[in-house]
Amino acid sequence: MDFYYGMAQLIGVHTLLGLSAYVVLLTGQVSMAQAGFFAVGAYLGGMLTVLAGWHIVPAMLLAAVASALVATVVGFPALRVKGLMLVVATLAFGEAVRIFWFNFDYQIAKGSIQVGPLGGEGFKQIRYFPENGWTTADLALFIWAWVIAAMAALWWMDRSRVGSVLRAVGEDELAAQSVGINLTAVKVSAMGIGGFIAGLGGAIYAHYTTHIEHLNFGVVLATFAIAYPILGGLSSVIGVLLAVIFIQGFLVEALRFMGDWRNLLFGALIVLAMNVRPDGLFDARATRALRRLLGGRDA
């Protein structure tokens, strides 16, 4: 049973990561910095519970706010550039964050051992959950409470005016600007919201793996972050969840018997999926069908 709880935890954390990229992608910006924000949340969240002895929930919230601030600051140069330039800028920023943690040492003695981040060796002993006697089931529930809250918030946002504004900017900046939408405000807030969600995900990730190191937060994770919403189709948050389940649940776990060939298949399947369904696996038509099924009105 623990295996399935572990699965649920992994899918939950990756869904948060995907959602953080989803918000930013709605405004038409491809951010490769999500892994960087995720790392900020992970390291700060871990430091707050391990070094400062905080409770997990305020630690997560503060870590998420800090990530959101970092993301907002990054959002401003993002206004000066778009397209490829933005991809490169955010990619470089994410890498810079990773290298920052690679060179960051801050350890204090706790009992007989030293705890805290230690450069290339990473940040070990983030043992909030084991120390407080949480079972894997508790943890899975805790993570999914956050995931559902984030998905519900974004689902609601998507259907509100805010969602329309974000999508308007993503579809055509010039048109959006000419109907009086403030591009700067919209893009920066999207980055901020994305940073917040990535920070939450990062903080949970640090605590459930108990050991993080800079290599966890490289280009590969950043790629996964944007792969979820793109593969899922940008029409709703459900697509992100389905893409995470497809990749982490099906490709990584169910195909475990294929061993190393899995990664090869993973690359090939992405190429194939984008050729067959360039709008994403779960596109606007699927979203409309889902809404009808749930009895909602067509959006």
Added chain:
Amino acid sequence: MSDFWWNVIDPVQSVLDGVMFGSIYALIGIGFTLIFGVMHKINLAYAAASIGGAYASLVVFQVFHAPALLVFLSAAAASGVIGYIVYICCFRFIPTEMPLATLMASVGMLILIDEVVVHATAGMPEPYPAMFDDVMIDLEPFWIRGDLAMIFALSVVAMLVLLYVLHRTRLGLATRAVAQQPSAAQLCGIDQQNTNAVTFVITGALGGLAGAMVGASVGILSPLLALPLTVKGLIVTVIGGLGSIPGAIVAGLLVGGFENVFQYFRGVTERDIYVMLLLFVFLTFRPQGLFGRISTRD
């Protein structure tokens, strides 16, 4: 010589080495910039394809024990083929108005190429031949490593060939026409798909040469080289200005020298932070890059 001069020699030497190694970044940057210029798309699989081509040339090296120069050329040829495959798989059939889909497909291709290499070599680094690696050119008080000098010379030749093709042949004319105005080029009877495919093959060959030279200068090939090379190549493209070939060349040499001098002063773990800082300085003060124009298009 005075103490001051002794303190200057080492940093200058590292800039010199870095600039020569930077010619590899310049080649990768040219590849990104050319594809962007012609298609307005990013091909994230480009650096992986370059390393893949270098790996393919190992067959020539290990089976036929071919001389190094021949190995390099076969890397270029193999990478050209991979470039064509990348074009077919990621760009040919995906509608142009969906930039996210092509971006993602090229990421999938990056993973695929990397994994094929890992499977073919069991993930172990492979030794790669070099030329003149036992030669040291003595330019009192500096030294020039023979293999780096060879890399630099080969890159310059490759760039000159590219510039000749682009500016002196009908093929180059077509490429530049498509880059400038795709629909007008089509009206003049230029086959756009064909031109795009040829661009991918040409840039692929350049990349393969770059991949081979990474192998030659480091002495080994490893699939782990692909991602850092992708990041550096993209940075070079942006600093040089999107779509600008001279920009990519200058920026490549600049980044190479810059990174090596910071490696000398701050160590290998920190050097990339300074390269990123250089990029941010450019994005803030000169977002169009060294030679780029401020474009209204994406």
